[in-house]
Amino acid sequence: MRTRRTALTLLGPCALVVAAALIGSFTSRSTEIYFINALVSVSIVVALYTFVGNSGVLSFGHISFVAVGAWTAGVLSVPTDEKPATMQYLFGFLRDTTVGNVPSLLVAAAVGGVFALLVGLALMRLSGLAAGIATFAVLEITNNVLRYYEKVGPGLNTFSSVPETTDLLQAAVGAVAVIAIAFAYQRSRFGRRLRAAREDAPAARAVGISIYRERLAAFALSGVLAGFAGGLHVHLLPVNVDSVYLDLTFITLAMLVIGGMTSLWGAVVGALAVSGLDSTLAEAENGIAPLGLSVDLPAGTRIVVVGALMAIVLVVRPSGLTGGRELSLDRLTERRERPA
Amino acid sequence: MSAIVASGLTEFLGNAIEPQVQVDAVGQGAIFALMAVGIGLVFGVLRLVNFAYGQLVMAGAFALALASEWDWPVWAGIVLCFAVVLVLSIAMERLVFRPLRTQSPAVMLVATFAVAFLLQSIALLWFGSLGKTAASLAYLNRPVTVADVDIRKITIVAIVVAVISLAALVTLLTRTTVGLQMRAAAMDFRTARLLGVRANRVIGAAVLASGVLAAIVAVMLTVQSPLVTPNYALRETIVVLAGVVLGGMNRLGSATLGGFAIGYGSGLLGGALPTAQSQYLTSLLFGLVILVLLIRPAGLFTRGPLPVERV
Numbered sequence: 196m197r198t199r200r201t202a203l204t205l206l207g208p209c210a211l212v213v214a215a216a217l218i219g220s221f222t223s224r225s226t227e228i229y230f231i232n233a234l235v236s237v238s239i240v241v242a243l244y245t246f247v248g249n250s251g252v253l254s255f256g257h258i259s260f261v262a263v264g265a266w267t268a269g270v271l272s273v274p275t276d277e278k279p280a281t282m283q284y285l286f287g288f289l290r291d292t293t294v295g296n297v298p299s300l301l302v303a304a305a306v307g308g309v310f311a312l313l314v315g316l317a318l319m320r321l322s323g324l325a326a327g328i329a330t331f332a333v334l335e336i337t338n339n340v341l342r343y344y345e346k347v348g349p350g351l352n353t354f355s356s357v358p359e360t361t362d363l364l365q366a367a368v369g370a371v372a373v374i375a376i377a378f379a380y381q382r383s384r385f386g387r388r389l390r391a392a393r394e395d396a397p398a399a400r401a402v403g404i405s406i407y408r409e410r411l412a413a414f415a416l417s418g419v420l421a422g423f424a425g426g427l428h429v430h431l432l433p434v435n436v437d438s439v440y441l442d443l444t445f446i447t448l449a450m451l452v453i454g455g456m457t458s459l460w461g462a463v464v465g466a467l468a469v470s471g472l473d474s475t476l477a478e479a480e481n482g483i484a485p486l487g488l489s490v491d492l493p494a495g496t497r498i499v500v501v502g503a504l505m506a507i508v509l510v511v512r513p514s515g516l517t518g519g520r521e522l523s524l525d526r527l528t529e530r531r532e533r534p535a
Numbered sequence: 536m537s538a539i540v541a542s543g544l545t546e547f548l549g550n551a552i553e554p555q556v557q558v559d560a561v562g563q564g565a566i567f568a569l570m571a572v573g574i575g576l577v578f579g580v581l582r583l584v585n586f587a588y589g590q591l592v593m594a595g596a597f598a599l600a601l602a603s604e605w606d607w608p609v610w611a612g613i614v615l616c617f618a619v620v621l622v623l624s625i626a627m628e629r630l631v632f633r634p635l636r637t638q639s640p641a642v643m644l645v646a647t648f649a650v651a652f653l654l655q656s657i658a659l660l661w662f663g664s665l666g667k668t669a670a671s672l673a674y675l676n677r678p679v680t681v682a683d684v685d686i687r688k689i690t691i692v693a694i695v696v697a698v699i700s701l702a703a704l705v706t707l708l709t710r711t712t713v714g715l716q717m718r719a720a721a722m723d724f725r726t727a728r729l730l731g732v733r734a735n736r737v738i739g740a741a742v743l744a745s746g747v748l749a750a751i752v753a754v755m756l757t758v759q760s761p762l763v764t765p766n767y768a769l770r771e772t773i774v775v776l777a778g779v780v781l782g783g784m785n786r787l788g789s790a791t792l793g794g795f796a797i798g799y800g801s802g803l804l805g806g807a808l809p810t811a812q813s814q815y816l817t818s819l820l821f822g823l824v825i826l827v828l829l830i831r832p833a834g835l836f837t838r839g840p841l842p843v844e845r846v
Contacts, residue, residue: 253641317829324584325832327644328780331773332821332828339817441769445652452645495660502653509646510634 200523205378207522208463209371212237215467216367227363229477233470234366235427237463238373239443240450242420244462245377246413247451249386251393252322255444256314256330259337260418262439263310264303264425266341269354269434272299277356284345296360300369300426307422308415315414319407334444342436353435361431369427373420377459385412393457446473449505455515460522465515469501476500550807554684560802562690564795565697566755570775571794572704573748575787578779579721580741581632582640586647588749589772590654591627595620595753596763597658600667609671617750623654624746628738651769658765666764669757676758689758700751701791704744708787713740721787774801777824783834792836797824 212234219230243257270282275293278285294302318329341348348354361369380386389409392399396406428434446469454465476497508516550556570588577585598619602612631650635643675692678685708714713736719727720737728734756768775794782793800823804816812819827835 251641253644317825321828321832323640324780324784325828327584328777329825329828332777332824335773335821336818336825339815339821343814445648448645449649452642456641495656498656499653499660502649502656505649506631506646506653509642509649510631513635513638513642 201382203523204459204521205375208241208374208378208459211463211467212367212370212374216363219363229470229474231361231363231366231431233467233474234363234370235361235424235431236447236450236470237370237466238366238424238427239421239447240454240462240466241370241373241377241459242417242424243447243451244417244456244459245380245420246410246417248457248459248462249381249389249393249413250410251457252410253327254330254414255327255448256333256337257417257421258439258444258447259334260307260311260421261425261428261443262337262341262436264307264422265354265429265434265439266348266425267306267422268299268303268426269357269429270348271302272296272358272430273354273356281352281355282345282349284350285348286346289347296358296365296430300423300430303426304419304423307425308419311418311421312411312415315411315418319410319414334440338436338440349435351436353433354429355433357429357433359430361427366427366431369423373424374459374463376416376420377462380413380416381459385409389413446501449501453505453508453515455517455519457514457519458517458521461515461517461519464517468516469504472504473497473501546809547807550809551803553807554682556803556806558684558686558690559806560799562687562693563802564799565693566752566759567771567775567778567798567801568791568795569697569700569748569752570771571779571782572701572787572791573745573752574775574779574794575784575790576704576717576741576745576748578784578790579787580717580724580738581636581643582724583632583643584640584647584776584784585745586644586772586776587627587651587654588745588775589768590651590658591620591623591746591749592753592756592768592771593658593763593765594623594654595750596669596757596767597662597667599671599753599757600669600763603669603671604667607671612669612671613754616753617747620750620753621743621746624742624749625739628742632738632742633735655765655769662763662765664765666762666767669761669763672754672758673761676761689755692758693755696751696755700748704748707744713737717741774798774820777821781824781827781835783837785834786837789834789836793834796835 215230215233219227219234222230239257239261242260243254246252246257247254270285270289271292271294273282273293275291278290282290314333318326318333321329342351344350381390388399388404389412391402392404392406392409399406425439428439432438447466450465450469451462452465453469454463455461480495480497512518570592574585574588577583595616598616599612602615607615627650631646632643635646675689676687678687679691680686706714708718716727716732716737717740719730720732720734724734727737752768756771757763774797778793778795778797779790780793781797782791783789797820801816801820804819805813808816808819831837
């Protein structure tokens with residue numbers, strides 16, 4: 196019984212991802228891109244969840260790890276003979292090295308992890324507001340450096356000639372892998388210690404948990420996942436410095452909060468729900484006709500609706516669509532028996 | 536490498552003691568201090584970091600821009616700006632802050648994040664990304680020369696307005712009943728309520744006062760940078776928030792000082808950094824923020840031991 200319940204925590208989110216990928220594979224090429232995008236969002240949001248959900252500390256800085264991962268994978272995958280055209284100031288070793296798709300993702304994950312570890316060594320001492328502002332500061336600094344330091348990337352230009360290898364299959368496999376790692380972490384003793392500290396910090400300290408060390412581990416792990424997701428991102432769409440900045444920070448946090456901040460299930464549900472809504476509205480901005488009703492929304496409506504939705508969900512259901520709980524059949528049946 | 540740093544540093548220090556740079560930095564500090572007070576007031580009574588504060592300023596700036604587009608007289612534009620900002624602050628409090636009052640600070644912060652992006656995207660939808668120009672007060676941007684230093688009139692206006700507003704606020708907080716109640720609520724909301732302080736009234740007063748400050752900031756910022764875009768004042772808000780936390784959020788005085796310090800600091804860095812390094816201004820500023828937070832997590836201008844994390 197217990198193992199079945201545990202398995203559901205992992206299999207539920209994975210099933211959702213696979214279902215999204217399957218539906219996506221039956222659609223046209225132009226629609227498929229929305230599904231791939233949604234799956235990459237799942238990876239980013241689950242990476243964010245690994246730290247925020249388990250520790251209860253807000254981070255505005257995770258998109259900097261996504262950015263660093265995107266930069267790493269992007270720079271390493273552009274063919275050597277095309278690098279001088281777009282990135283003429285690169286360091287020599289970056290200019291002369293080009294790796295394949297999978298290695299570029301793994302290096303992106305490693306760089307994201309190392310960066311998060313270094314940042315975390317200093318920042319994880321902080322908590323509350325100071326931590327929030329400090330992670331924000333990390334985002335600002337990362338963005339500022341990537342924007343102007345042309346020895347590590349294209350600077351203000353958009354990445355070009357990065358092989359577009361993130362297809363439906365790769366995005367789905369990537370998302371499942373990220374979910375599996377996040378699941379393994381939250382079931383491990385490290386994850387449990389951190390969750391205990393989230394629920395009751397003094398009690399956790401009293402039983403000998405070093406909150407600093409547990410937070411640092413989660414931060415570094417989520418940096419690895421975020422770097423990996425950044426790699427997937429750069430292999431999907433032409434990325435530039437503004438596409439991995441405030442807007443992405445907002446939308447991924449929105450996904451996590453709307454889904455339910457404290458569960459893996461919530462992270463995945465939130466990412467897919469918001470992506471779905473976002474894509475539908477994006478299509479509606481171009482004009483669609485569902486059920487014979489012609490809808491043609493002005494450009495920009497999308498962000499207004501997502502922002503409004505996030506505010507409404509927060510006011511009506513502050514713990515998110517899933518209530519921040521993992522998927523559980525018991526609860527579903529229980530609710531049917533005794534309607535609350 | 537070290538030689539470059541050394542020469543850059545000498546140049547920076549040489550520029551930094553220029554009266555011109557100093558005056559501009561103080562002017563920026565004054566405006567940032569006002570924003571810091573606006574954010575600190577609401578934080579005091581609600582324990583809520585209002586990330587959407589910059590969007591109030593943005594809305595006020597758009598009101599001014601529209602007024603100047605319609606050729607309204609200056610005073611009418613300012614009245615419109617105040618009206619828009621105040622209505623918006625009250626709506627924000629009613630629709631978002633009030634229902635979330637009992638939630639955790641994280642949820643409230645994310646909620647104001649959502650409101651900020653909502654307002655920003657509404658502005659984008661309404662006015663487009665190119666924005667509008669608020670030109671009616673542009674003459675304040677011209678300089679007057681005092682002892683070989685060119686001082687833009689707005690800098691003087693900003694400093695004077697900031698001093699007057701802060702004095703008025705101190706009077707409000709220390710000499711009126713509602714001010715006393717606001718201070719009591721900031722110290723311990725539950726006890727204050729037990730002693731008969733009306734929560735909604737106090738919060739309403741704080742939100743209104745913070746809205747008035749946002750409108751004042753909107754007027755002064757549009758003089759300095761007349762082109763109003765949907766992400767107007769976003770940068771400033773992020774920097775001020777950092778400054779407020781840096782100064783110490785728990786007291787209005789330290790929050791204000793923090794806002795002034797970061798405004799002054801960024802003005803100084805912006806004015807005095809050699810051009811080759813000035814593009815990394817943001818990194819330098821936020822690097823300093825992280826450093827100060829690590830050394831004094833409770834705030835630069837607070838005294839006494841660290842408060843114990845509440846359970």
